Amino acid sequence: MPAITSVVTESRFALGLTFADFVAQATVNQDKFVLNGTTVPLTEEDTSFLRKAAAHPGGPARMLALAEAWCGDVYRELPTAARIAEVTGMELRVFLRDQNLDIMEEFLSNDGKSRAIPVLVFYTKDLEYLTHWTERSASAHAGLAVAMNEAKTKLSLPQTATFGTLRDADRQALLQEVIARVRPFSDQWRRDAIQEIRQLLANALSIPNAG
């Protein structure tokens, strides 16, 4: 949750980058941002709901994104944020996490221990906080956990083993298995992220999650 007195003021919000400027300044992964921008899995029903939410009194008019171009979760999900802004008319401003740690401090995850990105924060036109979404969908977190357990079984590793307690060779074998298992689910995670964002906005505005 953001602080009662947020560092995100009108003047600070205006300092954020547009999505185009964020991609232009990126030293890596420009191709992935462009490619993922062409494949955002936003359905007509999603668009209809998001437009209704944006038009609702006190609805989202501004979106702040914390991001870094090197992060896989960012190049998977930030293009979705840009597309949502495009179809709803929300003003999107992107802030580089490592240059804006004071903003990041307002949106830590994992019980305040993690600076996970991307963070997408939705505000009213008057910059009143509505809700925020972080990093990846719940299905992605769950999928990683399932992949980890399945990989341990395949490699005959104890289910109680943690990544940090395994021998180097076992850890590397486990990683290869996990990566192979989760890679096919990237598009599903993107679709699930949109559904989570919809539900967060529906909850924040007390409106039905329907297009």
Place this chain on the structure above:
Amino acid sequence: MQAENKSTAARPLVYTIRGCDSCVKLLKKFEAEGVDFEERRVELSQATLEEARGYGSLVPIVIWPDGRVEQGFGDSIGCFI
């Protein structure tokens, strides 16, 4: 495809992202243990990123002088690249 640019000296080559907690922890460990290593920062150029992807999908990636490749560090799998 295996990257061409291997660790040629008798010291490990480490691909990192300075914003990645696992990478920072690995660097601190190496420094505390006095390990002589070469660091290549993935976030600074697409060429270095592609080089790292030739070895794996997660940083940190360590290429040991004997050719062993290790991804991730500690309790975390690391950061997808």
